[in-house]
Amino acid sequence: MSALPVLYSFRRCPYAMRARLALAVSGQACELREVVLRNKPQGLLQASPKATVPVLVLADGQVLDQSLAIMRWALAQHDPARWLAPSEGTEADMLALIADCDGHFKQALDRCKYPSRYPEADASAAREHAVRWLQGLELRLTQHPFLYGDHAALADMAIAPFVRQFAGIDSTGWHAQPWQNLQAWLAKWQASSLFESVMHKLPAWVDGTEGVPFPPREDATH
Numbered sequence: 297m298s299a300l301p302v303l304y305s306f307r308r309c310p311y312a313m314r315a316r317l318a319l320a321v322s323g324q325a326c327e328l329r330e331v332v333l334r335n336k337p338q339g340l341l342q343a344s345p346k347a348t349v350p351v352l353v354l355a356d357g358q359v360l361d362q363s364l365a366i367m368r369w370a371l372a373q374h375d376p377a378r379w380l381a382p383s384e385g386t387e388a389d390m391l392a393l394i395a396d397c398d399g400h401f402k403q404a405l406d407r408c409k410y411p412s413r414y415p416e417a418d419a420s421a422a423r424e425h426a427v428r429w430l431q432g433l434e435l436r437l438t439q440h441p442f443l444y445g446d447h448a449a450l451a452d453m454a455i456a457p458f459v460r461q462f463a464g465i466d467s468t469g470w471h472a473q474p475w476q477n478l479q480a481w482l483a484k485w486q487a488s489s490l491f492e493s494v495m496h497k498l499p500a501w502v503d504g505t506e507g508v509p510f511p512p513r514e515d516a517t518h
């Protein structure tokens with residue numbers, strides 16, 4: 297067993313992305329194992345039969361296989377950027393918005409990303425739902441620069457990877473929306489050193505080999 301926590305991850309997965317963000321900002325070094333989802337390694341399958349990423353195996357053998365649980369575990373160890381202490385609202389408020397993102401918005405997002413998999417009416421309704429949900433974020437961001445106040449917090453970092461996916465479906469359409477604040481919020485997040493530090497391309501991990509060290513960058517909290 298590794299002396300460090302082991303993180304099974306996939307670079308582009310928004311759930312894995314937000315887990316890496318929290319581990320980096322909290323300074324929780326780990327052994328990162330980049331997996332290929334179409335050819336899942338036995339190490340991942342043994343750690344979590346659910347076989348989805350992210351999965352974090354702690355040094356004592358405890359397994360966390362939900363992204364939000366990984367985020368909260370990392371921040372419970374160290375929260376230098378105060379992600380769990382927003383300047384407006386509470387942690388419970390943030391968790392409620394994240395749950396809505398992971399539920400209603402994610403369902404609509406999947407239909408927007410893969411419209412051919414669904415009846416045309418379903419895809420159209422999903423687009424309308426996603427737009428309404430994002431308009432709610434825009435409204436929040438007219439009041440302060442981040443979703444819950446004047447500094448980035450758990451909700452921003454848990455939700456941004458999914459907004460990024462929506463924006464990537466149709467970049468022209470995204471920039472044509474009257475969402476000046478939301479667009480600036482996403483652009484600032486994508487330009488951050490923290491985001492850059494967790495998005496390096498890595499070779500696929502092979503069973504029986506060591507993963508890649510994942511130390512936090514000195515500027516990860518900025």
